[in-house]
Amino acid sequence: MANQTANQYDLIVIGGGPGGYVAAIRASQLGMKVGVVEREHMAGICSNWGCIPTKALLRSAEIYSHMGHAKDYGLKATEFDFEISDVVKRSRQIAARMNNGVSFLMKKNKIDIIWGEAKLKKGGEVEVGPSSKTAMEPAVPAPKGVLPHGTYKAKHIIVATGARPRILPGIEPDGKNIWTYFEALVPDEMPKSLLVMGSGAIGIEFASFYASMGAEVTVVELLPQIMPVEDKEISAHARKRFEKRGIKILTEAKVAKVENGKGGVTAHIELKDGRKEKIEAEKLISAVGVQANVENIGLDEVGVKTEKGFIVTDGFCKTNVDGVYAIGDVAGPPMLAHKAEHEGVLCVEKIAGMDVHPMDDNKIPGCTYCEPQVASVGLTEEQAKKTGREIRVGRFPFVGNGKAIALGEPDGLVKTVFDAKSGELLGAHMVGAEVTELIQGFVVAMNLETTEEELMHTIFPHPTLSEMMKESVLDAYDRALNI
Template sequence: MATAERFDAIVIGGGPAGYTGAIRLAQLGQRTLCVEKEDLGGVCLNWGCIPSKALIDTAHMNHKLKDLEAVGLVGMGAPRVEVAKLQAWKNSIVKKLVSGVGSLLKSNGASTVFGTARITGPNSVSVALREGGEKQYEAKAIVIATGSSTIGLPSLPFDGRTIVGAREAVSLDAIPKRLLVLGGGVIGLELGSMYQNFGAQVTVVEALPQLLTGVDKDCVAVAQRSLAKRGMTILVNHKAMGHERTKTGIAVKVVDDKGVASTIEVDVVLVAIGMAPNSKGLGLETVGITPDAKGFIATNEVGRTNVPSIYAVGDVSGAPLLAHKAFKEAVVTAEVIAGHRSAKDWKTIPAAVFTDPEIAYAGLTEEEAVRKGREVKVGRMPFAASGRAMAMRETEGFVKTVMDKSTHEILGVHIVGPRASDMISEAALGIEMGAFAEDIALTIHPHPTLGEAMMISSEHALGQATDILNR
């Protein structure tokens, strides 16, 4: 057997958690190897976060351009979507960023190998190389950063063309006239609203009573009304039970919670019922690591598994399955491996849903705060009262601040409306710093901006707002 090449750390996976961890390890003087099975950047960069947002922003622009006469831009006509050009542009962004990740790894001194890794011991990894052959590696630490993959339905198997997952949905060569989305979670609603803005007739089927389970109900209600107003059909408490091919498309049978069945005929079905961790085939049983029932690998506050030399970060280590959570976990683990003090000690992980309108949130919802025994007071600033939102013609939604009634500590902030994803970072910073509503209310925000809605929402919670009526 060939002699194993020695490293300080081996990172399995080149997605957000993997490449971030490998770069940070190398920066800290660790001889590091990053093993990637497919393409650097993982789901997020290749067919998730980045390409979907490129398409979503373009679709939002397409929707707004259809009503230019309302603001005096007459005679421009509705835009025509050239899908081939759209896809080429999206792919150019992906290519540039993937190349950038490779350059960052190399420039920081981390090595990269492409192939399928398997853990063969607490300090050893075997890699079946993409170009053929196999190589052995050893390291004092192994980091599992293998991410997650889309979940399919046995009754609607993926064919890559008419029954697709999120991966294929960002690369369709035509805008479907009729799209059925199975799953009213983040992925389903983001891609569904995107195709709706491109002109598709969209139907969303969700098995649970509410879209976006776990998200603030008031925010969800605004987004749901907006999507329905634009023509989206939304069926909650419904499940898909099978399909058949027809001369004009795919007929999908759906059943509601009372057992009433109906058939929906469409051109494309997007199965968006969630993501599952990529923990199979890694050789975990060899070292005594047993994932939970859902496939997630348990870790402690520094990302270490029950095997001291093996760590897990990102999606494979558990919810929330968010790239920015993966980034931070990877940095913590890298610093610990390099001998530094670090831990996962954050108070909140903000999240954004890139529907139209957007939703973003940090901290507790009203319901969560009450369940934890807190007496709360809520402040709101509706975008309908924002001069900046009016000027943008995007007045749906609000900023909602949840504070402790007695101490005024900010417990959570929930936003639905324009650029919610860009605004939520202020809330996350406030919660991390233990801010009170007064801290936000007394901070001068520039006018006229969307961001000042954060200030006014805090003022409203305190009963001090001058831009809207206090309760």
């Protein structure tokens, strides 16, 4: 299938993030000649400015928090502190390691890297020029061993350009007092106070990190609950835990105006009941979502359809233009790296003529790595009720699990939602220690169309946190054993 003509490929992927590089690797495995156009950093936002470095920061915060509670574990840790520069340094080193790892995978799979900014042209052409300055970083020099600017051709082109922080008018980040997640990842010093706008995964993770490191944190959310995509019961549990940690939370609240001064910001908040409140903080993190990178990449020139700021695709990532596809954040929510990776593989396999299934958004897990962690898949209880089905709901608290108690993590909840007639698992929702590692069990179960009976007959190891998964299933059918 490979084409030996210079500058001509079977597949060109625009964007080297988690969706793009995975698509490229799968295409290479299937015998295609592949090129990846990247303008800033291999491995994309996820590994450089998102998923991975934030988890590194949160791990430091977790350990620091445990050190403060050493006495609870029969230990003594009377003197401990941190230098934020060292915490940030560790995070950036891990990001660099991931970046280098993806570059190695490109070389291993004989994938060409074309360094620069891509623009779609008619006739299956991609014009690559110099990288412009972006909202992320100044343009960076091309690494060694990459192909030069020029025009490249491909039978198939996958757009995987990702997304960037959404900016609200009047609250534009200045890199000093008003931050996006880029600045929040690399603070020069630890702020004493912080205001977080938005309580999605990004906002809550940063709120959790900075609170653990000693900052006075306030979260402002426009909607009635924090983490709006999560089950209401799980969200309420998490909110109580956050507030117990000292995080102030305002829901159904709007940041109407922000005054940016030398010493920090003053935010004017409008509450649902008409009250107004002023909050002063050294820093403000704007975490009100992201917007797709659809500008200046030639979509209009070749006629690719967009809607509400995202590229429109079918179930196999194909756009309305033959030979052009889109995956990941640029193709719409959920804005998750694992969703992008899955789309990359199914898109390439469809191109190769393989028998693949379209993406089922209902089976994409979501994870938030705050303290406590939150993880979910499928329908919430409220969503399941709206389908008109008769449902059964099971719950099991961490306090009924021996491993959770031994870990010193007795607060949490596992919740399952079933179709009462068929036994189909409609959704699973968790809050507590390590639930981001547990949720995959329910994801596998849903993909295998497992019923409650099969889950009940599954033997879970003891003592583990995973036993709560089975107990929540048992509880849905009034058969819980340990509570």
